[in-house]
Amino acid sequence: MRVHRLAFAAAFVIGGVAVAHADEAAGTYKRPNGDPVRVSVNGGKLYCQITGGKQAGFEMCHGMAKTGANTWQGSGMKHPSMPGFMTFNGTVTVTPASLTIKGCAVGQSMCDSETWARQK
Numbered sequence: 433m434r435v436h437r438l439a440f441a442a443a444f445v446i447g448g449v450a451v452a453h454a455d456e457a458a459g460t461y462k463r464p465n466g467d468p469v470r471v472s473v474n475g476g477k478l479y480c481q482i483t484g485g486k487q488a489g490f491e492m493c494h495g496m497a498k499t500g501a502n503t504w505q506g507s508g509m510k511h512p513s514m515p516g517f518m519t520f521n522g523t524v525t526v527t528p529a530s531l532t533i534k535g536c537a538v539g540q541s542m543c544d545s546e547t548w549a550r551q552k
Contacts, residue, residue, distance in 0.1 A: 457504065457526040461548035469548060471531065478504040478524060480533065487512045493522055493533065502526045509535040511544065 457478060461469045467485035469492065471478065480493040496506035502525060509522030520535035534545035 456502075457524070457531065460551040461531050462551055463548050464546055468551070478506075480524070482512065493524060496522065496524060509533070511535055 457471055458473050459471055461471060463469060468483045469480050470483045471480050476498065478493060478496040479491065482488055482490045482492065490512050492510055494508035496504040499505045504524040507519060507521050509520045520537050522533065522535040525532045529550055530547050532545060532547045534543055536543040
């Protein structure tokens, strides 16, 4: 019986780690220009919205799917200096200290990226 409780406790801890790991991208980041960005995970999808500065409310990534341990990809990425109707294929890579966002048009021939610092 004791072994059974230990196995249950271990499964609970491992399950808790998996749940925490799924949302590790969520948080507030700062773009190189100083604009704050809120990154959230809703329904298993990643969203990035500028929350301050001249473009507050602009959503840079919308509904990106998790494709690896710290990587998200999707076609719903927008760039704040491009017309709002344009979307790009994007990749977001997360580390404990930063997030790198990369968007590409025309396959992989025209790309832009920036790295955002995670805020405490």
